[in-house]
Amino acid sequence: ETGVTQTPRHLVMGMTNKKSLKCEQHLGHNAMYWYKQSAKKPLELMFVYSLEERVENNSVPSRFSPECPNSSHLFLHLHTLQPEDSALYLCASSQELTGLSSYNSPLHFGNGTRLTVT
């Protein structure tokens, strides 16, 4: 196992539903991330949390709402999604905040939630 657990693995929801994705990391890392992966496209960074504080919101529509209650848990709350939001949603963690040149901690990913919006 990767040390990062995501649930559920698969989710089908209608456009009017409200659901939540859950991520838990068992690695003692300080930073957690949400990425969206669509077919044939690069991973898109959605949100970044460092020590439970949101440090990046990458122009994500408000129908996606993240929550980080502590350094081990990360949620992504979903409501009134669109069919184009169907994708693989990946959670990741790193020892330190990565991508700031001073830090180069590798990302540890979960196996994702495959979301289908009907």
Added chain:
Amino acid sequence: SQKIEQNSEALNIQEGKTATLTCNYTNYSPAYLQWYRQDPGRGPVFLLLIRENEKEKRKERLKVTFDTTLKQSLFHITASQPADSATYLCALDDYKLSFGAGTTVTVRA
């Protein structure tokens, strides 16, 4: 922001041969570059990191090079095996970590 291009979406090679994957970027040279492996239905797994002052990095049958003049990283899998079949992603430091779309490698027995 950086534009990251990985060579052709798919690479098919014979077992035992060397697979060479390319990662090109357009703007300033990043402080470091990372390579990940992703299997179907799984999240990416970190493989190697190379810093801008390093020319080459090795890990078992994997070798990564970093040429800041060419703005390119090469990822080599030597003595390839069918178990190496996967999608390989490069990622570089662009204030945030930015990923390429990946190259899918299929190793034929």
